[in-house]
Amino acid sequence: MDMSQYRSLFLSEAREYLRTINETVVGLEETPEDRSGIDTLFRGAHSLKGMAASMEYGDIVEVAHRMEDLMLRVRDMGLVFDSGVADLLLEGSDLIERMMVDLEADREPRTPAGDLPDRLAGYTPPPPPPRKAADPAPAASAAEPAPAQATPSAASVPAVEPAVPSTPPPTPVEPERTKELEVTSVRVKTELLDHLANLTGELITNKNRLLSINRDLASPQLGEAVGETAKLLRALHDEVMKVRLMPFEAIVDRFQRSVRALAKKSGKELHFEIVGREIGLDRSILESLVDPINHMLRNAVDHGMEESAERVAAGKPARGVVKLSVARDRDRVLVTVSDDGRGMVPERMIASAIRKGLISPDEASQLSPRQALMLSCIPGFSTAREVTDVSGRGVGMDAVNASIQKLGGTLAIESEPGKGTRFTLALPMTIAIIHALVVQCGPIKGAVPVTAVLRTVELRRHQMTRVGNRSVFNLDGEALPLLSLNRALGLPLGRFPDGIVPLFVTEAKGRRVGIVVDRLLGQHELFIKPLGRPLSKLPGLGGGAVLGDGELITLLDVADLL
Amino acid sequence: MATTVMVVDDSLFMRKMLRDLLEEQGYQVIAEAADGNEAVARFREKAPELVTLDIVMPNKNGLEALGEIMALDPAARVVMCSAVGQESMAQEASLAGAKAFILKPFNPEHVVQVLRDVCGG
Structure with a gap:
């Protein structure tokens, strides 16, 4: 039987199993007694083994087989699902993934199984931590900060030899959500x-x-x-x-893995929650979101979250919560990363930005608290040391902001000192065909994605004032600087004989600004195509489109232009 | 008339392989199912003459599904399929009415032989 025809199906389905395994492992660390999670892991390893055996991938069979045996000990023989088991399973899953990459590249397997099969087979839980003899109850009190990776109930279940079932037979299992594998579906490239x-x-x-x-x-x-x-x-x-x-689901296991690793490294106790896995996003957007979300999660764990002791002293639960949630909002998708950590203090953000010469004291006095938080998105705002001083935001936030704007999205930050911080990404659900505001600057027509436009305004001259050498105007009690798109494009400045200045409000370098144009031409549905070289090398151009009358129009990346 | 078969396995890969193998041998695969619940429902619906039934599956495992299928049709011809490690289930399955037990990974000649025996007898 020629098996090569089944290879790509094997690879894609095996990856689904690996993803399920990774997610379930992380979930089980929070609720190690969850029988359906334990069953899922057992089944995942079992299926992988069977599939790999059919393909005659002996190395994968061996690793999967040992993982299955380890889960059998957890399922039927009273082995406690502790962080040691979790680590080994994740290691196994990574190893299998690397082996599959070799297979995919059609090369000789260069990833040896090493001693992992032996470690999986020979795993014995660490001895229970010494506890006061008079204290038989597991430590559940919030006032007693336990180490993050403590093995829950390790003390109450003795380590047993694999062959001696010492626990009662498994209780009936809650049926797991049916994983629909519709026979009527097809896979397309x-x-x-x-x-x-x-x-x-x-x-x-x-x-x-x-x-x-x-x-x-x-x-x-x-x-x-x-x-x-x-x-x-x-x-x-x-x-x-x-x-x-x-579905967002497709990328969440990476976040679970990275948050788990970060929490372990920093020794912080936290609960990671993911909401909205089923929400759909264009796959190219999804791929571009992995790094920004990882950045924000790292900030939340490393800097936003306090140590348990500090939290308890502040009257908060010892275990912090980091939440990643995805939701639909009309034709946009909102991705939020929030924590219940120490929050950010606008005054300190401002002081820090002044100290680094990023803004003048004069400019600082114009900043609203909201704008102050967005200072974290200015390149150069943070260095590792500074981050801790200003309660921990800024690592890579400029990069996050830039990549979100590239996707036609926006970033907003809300924070309350002592209560926590929330980053919200608003993204278009799909790319390629976008709604854009078309503007005229001199002889040029440009398009700005509507997701980047907060609103349009027609100002009368008397509504503009000068602060220093800058024009500003007042929007909802916030003084917004006015910038000219003509100037940014190297065109002569517009004249406004009737005294009305058209502009749109957008976010640039973390601040709201008013962008003055010659005329606002309204909203269009545009099919954006990428620019070829050398045009693609020009800063500020995000692609091209054809208007109904055949006129070419360029998509402007305003943040990049200014 | 070709013998009609239902292939039950939680892995799409396994179902596809078995389906190809069976169709090559002239069987007519009229249904697939990815777990025990689906298997029982499809069996009721399509009444296949032969069922290949995986054991380790979510929601309802193969042994539970076997019991329900045998209750629906005591003459049902069910062949259990499972990977190494589940051999102890073979006896249990046979007591519950399974006609044969095939070990994964599938050896095509062996599968063909077993199915032929089951259908002939």
Whole structure:
């Protein structure tokens, strides 16, 4: 039987099992008695073993087999699921993944199993920590900060020889949520999805062209037909984009792994919660989110979260909570990373920014508390040492902010000293076809993604004031600096004979600013295509699109331009 | 008429392999199921002449599903399939009415032989 035809199916399904294993391991560390989690791990390793055996991948079989045996000891022989078991299983899962990478690259396996199979087979739990004899109850009191990796109930269940079942038979298991493996589904290559999205985009551009032609022709029949086509295209676009959506679930195991590692390293006790795994995002956006989210989680664990003792002294539960949640908000997806740690103090952020010469005392006096928090997103705001001083924000936040803006999204920070901090990313659900505000600057038309536009304003001259050498205007009690897009593009400054200055408000370098343009031309649905070289090398250009009348328009990356 | 078969396994990979193998041998795979619950439901729905049933599966394992299938049709022809380590289940399955036990990884000739025996007898 020729097995090579099954290889890619093996790889993709084996990865699903590995992901389930990783997630379940991390989950079980919080609730080590969870029988359905234990069953899931056993089954995962068992299935991997069977699949790998069919493919005759002996190395993978061996590792999976040992993992299965270890879980059998946990399931049936009273071995406690402690952090030692968790570590070994995660190590096994990583090893199998590396072996699969070798297989995928069609090369001789260069990842030896090493001594891991032996360590899996020979695992014995560490002796229970010495406890006061008079204290038989497990330490559950918040007032007694236990080490983060304490083995829950390790003291109450003696380590047993694998062959001697000393615990009662397993209690009936809660049925696990059915993992739907629909027989009617097909797997397609992602390039095909990209191609479909591309064709749909071209069709939308073409529809805009027809609309534009009919503006001259004014044919009711043509108008009706184009209107109908537009409706169908919208439906097609929605469907194509839906196909490209992947659940957030697809990337969460990486976060669980990294938070677990960070907490372990810093010795902090915390509970990591993930909400909204089922929310779908375009797969390219999803991939670009991994690093920014990891940055924010690292900040939350390393800097936002206090030590247990400090928390208890402040009257908080010893165990902190870091939460990653994803939610739909109309056509956007909100990703928030929040913690119940020490929070950020705006005054200290300001003092620090002044000390580093990032802002002048004059500018500082104009900052609202909200703006002060956004100072963390200015490049150069934080160094590792400084981070601790200003209660710990800033590592890579400028990088986070930049990559979110590249995706057409925005970042907001809220924080309350002593209560915690929340970072919110607002992202478009899909890319390629976006809604953009089209603006005119001199002879040039530019497009700004509406996700980057907080609002548009038409100012009268008297609403503008000068602070130092800068023009500012007041928006909701906040003084916003005014910048000229013409100037940023190297064009002559606009004149506003009727005394009305059009502008849009956006976020740049962590602050809200007003961007003055010659004219606001309204919102358009654009199919954005990447620019080729050498245009792609120019700063501030995010891609190109064709308007209905055939005119070319560039997508402006405003933050990059200023 | 080709013998109709239902393939039950929680792994898509395993189902695909077995389906290909069976179809090559002239069987007609009329249903697949990924866990015990689905297996019982599909059995009720499609009444396949032959069932290959994995043991280690989520929600309802193969032995539980076997019991329910045998209750639905005491003449059902069910062949249990499982990987190394579950041999102890073989006897239990046979007592519960399974006609045969196939060990994974599948040896095509062996699978064909066992199924032929089960269908002939």
